Amino acid sequence: MPGNEKEIAKYLVAQKGAVSLQHLGVINSVGAPDLSQRKYTEINTIREADNYLSVNDPSKKADIYVNGHGVSLKQSGSSFSFNRLQRANMLEVFSLLGFSNPAALLQRLDTEVTEFHEGNLERRNRPWQDFFNEDNFKALVRFLMVQGSPNVGFSSHQAEFILEAPLHNISVDNIEVFTFEEYFSKYINNLKIAIRRVWYGQASDSEHSRAKGLIKKAENAPWVFNNVSGIPDMNDFGERWRQDVSSCERKTIYFLMIEKEGKNSS
Numbered sequence: 001m002p003g004n005e006k007e008i009a010k011y012l013v014a015q016k017g018a019v020s021l022q023h024l025g026v027i028n029s030v031g032a033p034d035l036s037q038r039k040y041t042e043i044n045t046i047r048e049a050d051n052y053l054s055v056n057d058p059s060k061k062a063d064i065y066v067n068g069h070g071v072s073l074k075q076s077g078s079s080f081s082f083n084r085l086q087r088a089n090m091l092e093v094f095s096l097l098g099f100s101n102p103a104a105l106l107q108r109l110d111t112e113v114t115e116f117h118e119g120n121l122e123r124r125n126r127p128w129q130d131f132f133n134e135d136n137f138k139a140l141v142r143f144l145m146v147q148g149s150p151n152v153g154f155s156s157h158q159a160e161f162i163l164e165a166p167l168h169n170i171s172v173d174n175i176e177v178f179t180f181e182e183y184f185s186k187y188i189n190n191l192k193i194a195i196r197r198v199w200y201g202q203a204s205d206s207e208h209s210r211a212k213g214l215i216k217k218a219e220n221a222p223w224v225f226n227n228v229s230g231i232p233d234m235n236d237f238g239e240r241w242r243q244d245v246s247s248c249e250r251k252t253i254y255f256l257m258i259e260k261e262g263k264n265s266s
Helices: 005-014 046-052 087-096 102-117 134-147 180-187 205-216 218-223
Strands: 030-034 039-042 064-066 069-075 079-085 125-127 161-165 176-178 191-200 251-260
Touching (some): 005 030, 005 046, 005 064, 005 161, 030 046, 069 079, 079 087, 079 134, 079 191, 087 218, 102 191, 134 180, 134 251, 205 251
Antiparallel strands (some): 030 039, 064 069, 191 251
């Protein structure tokens, strides 16, 4: 499980009966979603929390259950409200959510990605208002955060609430619990469409594999470029590029994130 979600869950298990949170009340029960059915498994120890929550499955939007309520766990401050939305899923998601002209919207995003790749944009975080009206953007964020995922549609483990806590020193004083409406209202000016990229041929095995997976889907082709824009981070051995892929075979592949910038963003 990425981010600080596991640490939040451990804290809640350790504080059963001792803390009360907005919307949830006194924490009496913490559970892990059972991916085989619409139920959850009670977590009684920190070790169980570590084991149960090691499985990262995009089909569940509730990371945990607190007092029987599905809860999505997020890191406070700058963080990603949704990771890795690939082009191949966008038309289906836009249609699922009832957007009026999904093809035109996707074409607008295609143009923005191309402009970024060609170095014509100063920032990779783009205002959502450049692409969506408020109702559509809100519906998209709601779906991606608490209702479902692009690959599976609506989840059997949806989240009723969003819980934010810092990366370190979690306490009842720095935990916030939101309904989605409260979360969106608070952060509407902090949310951005973030253009991100990976490279086919980069030294990181995980990112190179991610690039290969994106390339395999024909619908992602407009966001696959046969040249290198930007530069990947070094791996643990100080290498940026792998030796088994020649420089002429390297590619740049894009996807989108929904990023929540820090509180001082506008």
